Amino acid sequence: MASAEQMRIAVPNAGEVSALLLRPAMAHCILTLAHGAGAGMHHAFLEELAAALAQAGVATLRYQFPYMEQRRKAPDKPAVLTATVQSAMHAAQAASDLPLFAGGKSMGGRMTSQAAALGLLPDTRGVVFFGFPLHPPNQPGTQRADHLAKVAVPMLFLQGTRDAFAPLPSICAVCAKLGPRATLLVFEGADHSFHVPKSSGKSDSDALGELAQAAANWAKKLL
Numbered sequence: 001m002a003s004a005e006q007m008r009i010a011v012p013n014a015g016e017v018s019a020l021l022l023r024p025a026m027a028h029c030i031l032t033l034a035h036g037a038g039a040g041m042h043h044a045f046l047e048e049l050a051a052a053l054a055q056a057g058v059a060t061l062r063y064q065f066p067y068m069e070q071r072r073k074a075p076d077k078p079a080v081l082t083a084t085v086q087s088a089m090h091a092a093q094a095a096s097d098l099p100l101f102a103g104g105k106s107m108g109g110r111m112t113s114q115a116a117a118l119g120l121l122p123d124t125r126g127v128v129f130f131g132f133p134l135h136p137p138n139q140p141g142t143q144r145a146d147h148l149a150k151v152a153v154p155m156l157f158l159q160g161t162r163d164a165f166a167p168l169p170s171i172c173a174v175c176a177k178l179g180p181r182a183t184l185l186v187f188e189g190a191d192h193s194f195h196v197p198k199s200s201g202k203s204d205s206d207a208l209g210e211l212a213q214a215a216a217n218w219a220k221k222l223l
Helices: 044-055 078-095 109-117 143-150 168-182 204-221
Strands: 005-012 015-022 029-033 058-063 100-105 125-132 157-162 182-187
Touching: 005 078, 005 125, 015 044, 015 078, 015 125, 029 044, 029 109, 029 204, 044 058, 044 100, 044 204, 058 078, 058 204, 078 100, 078 109, 078 168, 100 109, 109 125, 143 168, 157 168, 157 204, 168 182, 182 204
Parallel strands: 029 058, 029 100, 100 125, 125 157, 157 182
Antiparallel strands: 005 015, 015 058
């Protein structure tokens, strides 16, 4: 497999951030991949997910948000985060002629959909959530999903049945309201980080492979 190409992305009023472009030889689309709130693009989950997506024919551009690039703990304000998502999409578009998709893990996916809701991602074919963070653990609510009604493109929700950030009944209700724009795929036994128990008979690597293949299959249907 090809190695990831290091890139720099300029974010308006926030400096530059690092990015990694991984494009397999037979890629059929490219997905921008934003990290979650507590770990950057080098986290093992995103490293392994990008590799599994490449195996499934999906190129990825994963990138840092400014606060992570600058080694600050607190995430940037939403306006900076959504501007970073938009800048990453422009970078992916400049680096490739492949059909564009956008997404991310947890907060990264939510900021991606917020950017889409604001009209900042006009060329994306769809948004992929690798665990949508509907609310903090033990703090039920669906306000974080309100903006999804303004996302005009198809959305794929990849959710674990043990995800404390999005209990299955709640995320099912959110997707039902969104109608045909939302596709929900459930991963039995997986938590918010897509760890699976040994009793499932699967490894975390198996789960990631299934996750990547599901995203690739969904994207192909939209091409």
